[in-house]
Amino acid sequence: MLRPRDDALARARDAVRSARERQLRGRYAEATVLADAALVWARRAGAEPERTAALRVLGVSLWQGPEPAAAAAHRIRALLAEHGAGRPAARLALTGPLAVLYGMRERWAPARGALDLTRATAMELDPEGGALLLSVLTARVESLAGRTRQAARLLRTAADAADVLGVGPLRDAVRWAGVRLLGDAGRYGEAAEWIPGPVPHAPAAGRDGDGRAAWPGNADRAAGTVARIAAVRGDAGEASVLADLALEAAAASDSPVAQAMVRLDQAEVFRLTGRRDEARRAVCLAGGDFARKGHVPGVSDAAARHAALASAALPFPSASASPPTSPSPSPPTSPSPSPPTSPSPSGVPGG
Numbered sequence: 001m002l003r004p005r006d007d008a009l010a011r012a013r014d015a016v017r018s019a020r021e022r023q024l025r026g027r028y029a030e031a032t033v034l035a036d037a038a039l040v041w042a043r044r045a046g047a048e049p050e051r052t053a054a055l056r057v058l059g060v061s062l063w064q065g066p067e068p069a070a071a072a073a074h075r076i077r078a079l080l081a082e083h084g085a086g087r088p089a090a091r092l093a094l095t096g097p098l099a100v101l102y103g104m105r106e107r108w109a110p111a112r113g114a115l116d117l118t119r120a121t122a123m124e125l126d127p128e129g130g131a132l133l134l135s136v137l138t139a140r141v142e143s144l145a146g147r148t149r150q151a152a153r154l155l156r157t158a159a160d161a162a163d164v165l166g167v168g169p170l171r172d173a174v175r176w177a178g179v180r181l182l183g184d185a186g187r188y189g190e191a192a193e194w195i196p197g198p199v200p201h202a203p204a205a206g207r208d209g210d211g212r213a214a215w216p217g218n219a220d221r222a223a224g225t226v227a228r229i230a231a232v233r234g235d236a237g238e239a240s241v242l243a244d245l246a247l248e249a250a251a252a253s254d255s256p257v258a259q260a261m262v263r264l265d266q267a268e269v270f271r272l273t274g275r276r277d278e279a280r281r282a283v284c285l286a287g288g289d290f291a292r293k294g295h296v297p298g299v300s301d302a303a304a305r306h307a308a309l310a311s312a313a314l315p316f317p318s319a320s321a322s323p324p325t326s327p328s329p330s331p332p333t334s335p336s337p338s339p340p341t342s343p344s345p346s347g348v349p350g351g
Contacts, residue, residue, distance in 0.1 A: 012041035012050040019057045026253025028065025055093040063097035069104040069294040096137040103144035132161040148185045172196040183225030224265025231272035260289035
């Protein structure tokens with residue numbers, strides 16, 4: 001018979017493993033419930049690695065999942081106050097997602113504060129890996145502020161750092177994030193150059209154990225962007241199949257943002273292939289998905305795209321064109337020497 005501590009540790013590890021599985025499948029609400037359970041068992045067992053692992057799942061699931069951004073940020077602040085003091089690894093698991101959630105609400109000063117805390121903690125734990133992580137997270141916040149060039153530069157830096165560290169899968173994941181970023185901006189020629197390896201085609205997507213499309217590597221992260229690229233190149237059939245596969249994968253997730261992004265991909269494929277009414281409908285659905293998350297830049301972008309389609313204007317007239325950016329009055333990079341927020345004694349940014 002297991003002793004109480006051993007039983008609690010086994011339960012914590014099992015819950016973390018199950019939570020990670022759900023997270024990988026895009027079932028973020030389920031992952032959150034399991035990670036909460038793992039956190040309880042980890043505390044009972046006094047198991048710090050399992051505590052940190054559970055907090056990592058919670059941070060990502062609250063960021064990516066269906067919890068509205070404002071409520072998700074509030075929950076992460078509470079987790080930081082409860083678990084962050086004296087635990088740098090736990091802080092690092094939460095401050096990055098918190099920065100992105102603030103960006104979703106266009107709260108740039110708290111976003112900078114969370115990035116500052118992420119920077120300080122990452123440098124304390126792992127300077128090389130921390131710099132890479134910070135570049136990716138800052139790129140996320142920059143992209144939310146409409147600063148595509150700065151975000152792309154940061155992702156390039158992160159991909160190069162991953163290459164130097166010999167972490168090929170991470171490098172490819174960062175490059176796919178760049179494909180997504182540049183595709184969203186209508187810079188399809190540049191997006192195609194970022195694709196690691198040959199451009200994937202529809203037949204390359206097999207099926208996983210649940211019967212869903214399963215792309216090689218990390219291609220699923222930008223399958224909708226690859227669909228846009230196919231449409232720009234004039235292959236309407238390929239673009240339509242790829243967009244449908246991307247939509248199918250997003251529908252299996254409970255992430256409003258993932259669903260919204262794929263709806264925008266679908267809308268752009270419709271626009272590029274002359275199906276304007278269908279494009280407007282897809283953009284409307286994307287706006288609803290962004291609204292469910294409380295994703296302010298996404299709602300604004302969907303509204304602008306819908307207005308452009310309604311007036312027959314083409315926001316991105318060619319594959320090489322770059323859309324105008326709308327930088328925030330207080331962009332999230334180049335923080336002042338002292339943190340821009342006034343954190344509480346617990347070190348939790350924002351409020």
